[in-house]
Amino acid sequence: MVRRLFLVLAVALAAAVALRHSRTAPAQEETGEKGKAKASSCVMCHKSISPGVVADWQASKHAQNDVDCATCHGDDHKSASSAEKARIPTPETCAECHEERVAQFRKGKHALAWVAMKAMPMAHAQPVALMDGMKGCGGCHKIGLKSEQEMKDLRREGAGYGLASCDACHTRHTFSAAEARDPAACRTCHMGFDHPQWEMYSSSKHGVRHELRKDGVLPATAAAPTCQQCHMPEGDHAVITSWGFLAVRLPMPEDKAWAADRATILQGLGVLDPEGKPTARLEAVKAANLARLTEEEWKAPRERMVKACRECHSERFARGELGKGDDMIRQADRLMAEALREVAALYRDGVLAKPAGYAAAFPDLLQFHESPTPIEQKLWTMFLEHRMRAFQGTFHASPDYALWYGWSELVRDLTEIRAEAKDLREKAGK
Ligand code: HEC
Ligand code: HEC
Ligand code: HEC
Ligand code: HEC
Ligand code: HEC
Ligand code: HEC
Ligand code: HEC
Ligand code: HEC
Known part of the structure; x- marks a missing residue:
């Protein structure tokens, strides 16, 4: 109940903010020089829903090149109550524009990380949170490719997703090549015990x-x-x-x-x-x-x-x-x-x-x-x-x-x- 109330409040707030922005933003958009983020309805609303995402995206090469939220997430979800309709990107999404990098990735060992984890005889005995919940083995092995069915299940089961693989080294939503070139990009996974x-x-x-x-x-x-x-x-x-x-x-x-x-x-x-x-x-x-x-x-x-x-x-x-x-x-x-x-x-x-x-x-x-x-x-x-x-x-x-x-x-x-x-x-x- 409290949760629903909170949601209603959040939505009302978001709508208010969106309205306020929509009064000022179009003018900005028309006069804005190329290379400036275009203020789509997604951006307008998400500025208040998830400002960190928007700021990251605005700092990205994607924003400069008109690759906006809808390019990766589709445009079926347009309102605060339809979040489940947003598409969760996979390497296929990136392949539309970065075919060569995706083809290389497919040939390397990272692509097999999910399969390798699942192949372990002890995998089924682990708490789900550690596997498909991406807290343990899955937290690192999510870099691997998954089957269509696995991706559907992961999305349905809720938080975490981990469908993208490509955000392991240049993380969302900055997708920065400079970040990926730094050894720190490998650190989260290539550390510790084994x-x-x-x-x-x-x-x-x-x-x-x-x-x-x-x-x-x-x-x-x-x-x-x-x-x-x-x-x-x-x-x-x-x-x-x-x-x-x-x-x-x-x-x-x-x-x-x-x-x-x-x-x-x-x-x-x-x-x-x-x-x-x-x-x-x-x-x-x-x-x-x-x-x-x-x-x-x-x-x-x-x-x-x-x-x-x-x-x-x-x-x-x-x-x-x-x-x-x-x-x-x-x-x-x-x-x-x-x-x-x-x-x-x-x-x-x-x-x-x-x-x-x-x-x-x-x-x-x-x-x-x-x-x-x-x-x-x-x-x-x-x-x-x-x-x-x-x-x-x-x-x-x-x-x-x-x-x-x-x-x-x-x-x-x-x-x-x-x-x-x-x-x-x-x-x-x-
Ligand atoms: C009127 C506000 C509003 C608009 C417009 C809007 N969103 Fe959202 N979006 C939300 C809310 C609210 C959520 C749920 C946030 C939460 O769960 O905390 C959400 C969630 C999402 C999610 C996460 C989905 C998930 O399963 O976790 C994505 C991705 C997303 N929006 C992308 C978009 C894109 C792309 C557009 C434009 C086509 C867009 N949004 C337009 C309000 C909006
Ligand atoms: C270049 C592709 C790309 C663009 C552009 C993009 N996203 Fe995403 N987004 C992703 C990826 C990849 C994920 C992670 C998917 C996963 O975990 O499987 C994601 C996840 C999300 C999520 C849910 C996960 C979380 O951390 O809460 C939200 C919300 C979201 N994006 C909102 C947006 C909004 C708003 C915009 C535009 C400002 C946007 N995205 C633009 C690729 C993109
Ligand atoms: C609609 C086309 C399109 C899609 C889809 C797309 N990108 Fe991009 N991406 C671009 C463009 C255009 C650039 C800028 C290229 C340039 O600056 O030379 C770019 C740049 C990048 C860069 C380099 C950024 C830098 O710092 O130089 C990375 C990393 C990247 N994209 C990753 C991804 C990932 C990961 C996905 C999928 C989640 C994705 N992109 C989806 C078009 C796209
Ligand atoms: C999200 C976690 C994650 C990140 C980030 C990550 N890796 Fe990996 N890496 C893995 C996993 C898991 C494997 C094992 C995959 C398999 O073989 O099934 C792996 C395998 C490898 C291998 C292959 C070893 C072999 O079997 O020959 C190399 C090399 C490698 N990673 C280098 C890197 C480098 C360099 C970076 C940073 C630029 C990086 N990785 C970032 C998780 C990650
Ligand atoms: C901290 C991140 C992390 C966690 C947690 C993790 N792994 Fe890994 N795993 C990796 C990395 C990185 C590699 C590649 C290491 C290397 O080549 O030196 C790897 C390699 C493997 C390999 C060998 C793949 C190959 O081709 O040689 C298997 C199998 C594996 N892990 C299964 C698991 C299982 C099962 C769990 C949970 C019990 C687990 N891992 C937990 C990161 C992790
Ligand atoms: C193991 C870490 C790692 C993963 C995983 C990864 N990348 Fe990268 N990516 C890099 C590094 C490092 C660079 C910088 C390459 C350079 O310029 O030397 C880079 C650069 C890029 C660029 C910038 C332009 C270019 O071609 O150099 C694009 C686009 C890109 N990656 C797309 C992808 C896509 C799509 C995926 C998923 C299939 C992906 N990356 C997964 C490490 C990674
Ligand atoms: C970009 C340059 C660079 C590359 C590439 C490089 N190294 Fe080095 N390496 C160095 C420098 C600089 C030192 C420090 C030399 C010293 O201690 O005086 C060093 C030190 C070492 C040392 C320590 C012993 C010593 O000479 O003091 C070993 C062992 C070594 N490198 C092996 C390798 C191997 C094997 C490779 C390829 C897999 C490699 N390096 C690639 C620059 C490099
Ligand atoms: C100077 C070159 C050099 C640097 C820097 C380097 N590696 Fe390696 N790495 C190697 C060599 C050589 C091997 C052994 C290759 C073989 O099997 O013949 C190796 C092996 C690996 C393997 C396979 C298992 C193993 O450890 O033998 C992984 C995974 C890996 N490196 C990840 C990383 C990560 C992550 C970093 C940065 C934190 C890193 N490496 C830095 C040269 C390097």
Whole structure:
């Protein structure tokens, strides 16, 4: 009741403001020089309904180019009581004018973020607010494309929307390219627990130099790479790296020990069964492009990256540095595989009960925090937190992440997992 009263009041107020503006605005509009925001009825009313939106839009290139509210939201909603008729833009809306950027985006990994999130076996067990409600996983993975049906459902279910994807780096309604070129544009998502690229970058010499350049301590011409310079050269919206997030790939390495370790990790990911044969989950991996499956797919982004480094470093230096990242993956895989085998043996010997519903007779790393026992919990944090940091820190020139938050923790994890496995065996008498 109170709510309805409030709405009526708001509408009356809006109408009054709109009226007041409509008396003065048309004259302004007629005399206004080109490049000035045209005062449409949408703008007039929304000046009081949501002044922040209007101010942002007025500061945008869109306003200067007559791309107005109705261009993106349609003009079916014209009154205060018909808000649900406003169209919520999707990348298709932007594609009407920015076809090339949308085509690039579609080819990159960001486009697959929603699919990848939904593909996780533990996704259905999470509170809805964190998923489709966009507060947790969905808050970052909303950057991905959604199906027509998913978009309808999201709109119907209410707030959040997250249909646009394109407002992730140049946010609405300024849609500023300058904002998107700054590393801060990536920060909200590329931070924290399992992918602290922001923390690693901003404390690396690359990031520190960028900060000092912004502060005017270093000259504006000083070399300081941004995330975008390395990952979106020439503004290419198709982001993808060689190793990606999971850092497993095909073909298997020639190094026999590494190949065996990677096979164990693929079993932990449920992509290979305990006998080493591909499972149904491999299809999900392919669908979300979770791993590069051929040498060529791995090499193309690598060569592009070397080219990016060469703007400031020698080719020898660049290849040498990237090689160290590859080697850190090999070494981290050693410890990770040892730990996985330790826990798999507990299943095999009947010390730990294999949880019902696990795809494979192997600890399932993709259950994340749904893992049932402390030793299995340690296994997934070892994978998702510490293995990630060890190699991501190496690639991002962050000695602290590579060592203390990465490698050192991995060694500690393995020690603890071994000790805990021993205890469990003693208790079970096996
Ligand atoms: C007479 C006032 C008025 C006019 C004219 C008007 N709007 Fe609105 N609009 C509103 C109100 C009120 C809301 C609901 C605000 C709320 O929920 O807080 C709204 C909501 C919206 C929303 C959000 C919809 C949602 O689901 O969240 C969009 C987008 C929008 N308007 C765009 C437009 C566009 C485009 C036009 C012009 C074609 C327009 N508005 C004209 C008053 C108006
Ligand atoms: C270039 C396209 C574009 C233009 C122009 C545009 N919008 Fe939007 N608008 C968007 C996008 C994208 C979203 C976010 C959709 C989502 O979350 O899925 C949005 C969301 C909104 C929302 C609802 C979400 C919120 O934050 O409350 C309102 C209200 C809104 N726009 C009003 C306006 C008004 C008023 C104008 C004109 C002054 C306008 N828009 C112009 C693209 C645009
Ligand atoms: C009707 C055509 C049209 C639509 C639809 C449209 N834009 Fe634009 N957009 C433009 C024009 C025109 C410019 C200005 C181009 C210029 O300055 O060279 C522009 C500029 C931009 C810029 C660069 C701004 C800057 O700071 O230089 C971004 C980013 C952008 N649009 C994003 C979007 C997004 C995201 C959407 C969809 C939500 C969208 N646009 C929808 C026409 C459109
Ligand atoms: C709204 C959240 C969000 C923002 C903002 C964002 N990203 Fe992402 N990014 C993601 C998600 C989620 C993924 C994983 C998508 C997948 O692979 O399914 C991802 C993946 C990537 C990848 C691909 C890694 C691989 O698997 O090869 C790169 C590179 C990347 N982002 C760079 C950037 C850069 C650079 C920026 C800033 C200009 C940025 N991202 C902004 C959420 C975001
Ligand atoms: C803070 C933002 C954020 C949250 C919250 C988040 N993710 Fe991510 N996710 C990302 C980013 C960024 C990447 C890409 C990281 C990289 O490549 O280093 C990613 C990568 C992934 C990938 C791998 C995609 C690929 O192609 O390699 C999956 C799967 C995934 N996330 C699922 C989830 C699930 C499920 C949740 C919730 C339990 C979740 N994420 C929570 C940002 C987030
Ligand atoms: C991961 C961050 C990110 C996402 C997501 C993103 N953009 Fe961009 N966008 C950028 C960056 C960075 C630039 C600046 C490129 C440059 O000038 O080097 C940019 C620039 C633009 C421009 C300005 C003109 C130009 O072509 O350089 C347009 C238009 C644009 N983006 C449209 C889109 C559309 C449409 C989408 C959704 C399909 C989208 N962007 C999604 C980061 C992003
Ligand atoms: C100096 C270049 C450079 C800068 C700056 C940079 N990266 Fe990276 N990034 C790399 C390299 C190299 C890799 C590993 C590529 C490979 O797989 O071979 C990488 C990998 C990634 C990945 C995939 C997982 C991983 O971490 O290995 C993501 C996501 C990512 N970077 C995001 C970002 C974000 C976000 C920023 C800014 C906060 C950033 N990067 C800054 C060079 C850079
Ligand atoms: C825009 C210029 C620029 C680009 C591009 C760039 N770097 Fe750098 N990089 C620098 C500068 C400047 C330093 C600081 C040099 C110093 O400490 O004296 C640096 C430092 C480093 C360091 C720290 C070790 C050292 O030399 O002090 C590493 C490692 C590194 N870069 C690797 C890379 C890699 C790998 C790439 C490509 C993925 C890359 N950089 C791309 C400018 C760049």
